[in-house]
Amino acid sequence: MPTIFFYGPKLDKEKRKEMIKSFTETASRLTGIDKPAFVVYLRESTPENVGVGGELLEDRLKYR
16 A cells, blocks of 8 residues: 655645645556555644754744
């Protein structure tokens, strides 16, 4: 069973549904595997729990 993991920001329900549908359709088209075989996990990651370049993303975003 092919599995797709996406780590990113919190999304509302409609965006989550759209993302799952889009990931599934694209992966199915590119691999030739039927859509019902795919499992998609959306994992919310907040800036205070993500590190980029050795520092918290939360801190990096402050300097934008």
